[in-house]
Amino acid sequence: MALDKQQKLEIIKKFGANENDTGSPAVQIALLTxxxxxxxxxxxxxPKDFxxxxGLLKLVGxxxxxxxxxxxxxxEDYKRVVTELGLKG
Incomplete structure (x- = not known):
């Protein structure tokens, strides 16, 4: 897995309403990113790991x-998430 527990907690703290908010779309988008x-x-x-x-294509979708x-x-949350994650540049 790419992220360890500490990295996930930092993302949840940054994008979630509180430390237990793992289901909001903003947090899910940040974790997927x-x-x-x-x-x-x-x-x-x-390069040949097809x-x-x-799995990557499923995550992007x-x-x-x-x-x-x-x-x-x-x-408003959409604009904040897109700018902080650098999406749709």
């Missing part, structure tokens, strides 16, 4: 759905 960044670096070293590439949901339901 961290995993996507890790896998992207992994593929630079292992099984993990499929899941993040896209969560971003669409957040944009429709809470635009």
């Amino acid at each position: 961290a995993r996507i960044k890790y896998l992207t670096e992994h593929f630079k070293e292992h 099984h993990s590439r499929r 899941q993040r896209r759905k969560l971003l669409r949901y957040l944009k429709e339901h809470n635009f």
Whole structure:
């Protein structure tokens, strides 16, 4: 797994309403982004790892759905998450 417990707690603290808020879309998007960044670096070293590439594509799709949901339901959080994570640049 890409993230250790401490890194996850930092992301949850930064994007969540409190330290137990792991289900909000903003936290989920931030955690998915961290995993996507890790896998992207992994593929630079292992370009033929097609099984993990499929997992990466699933993560990207899941993040896209969560971003669409957040944009429709809470635009202010959407703008904050996109700018802090550097998405849609």
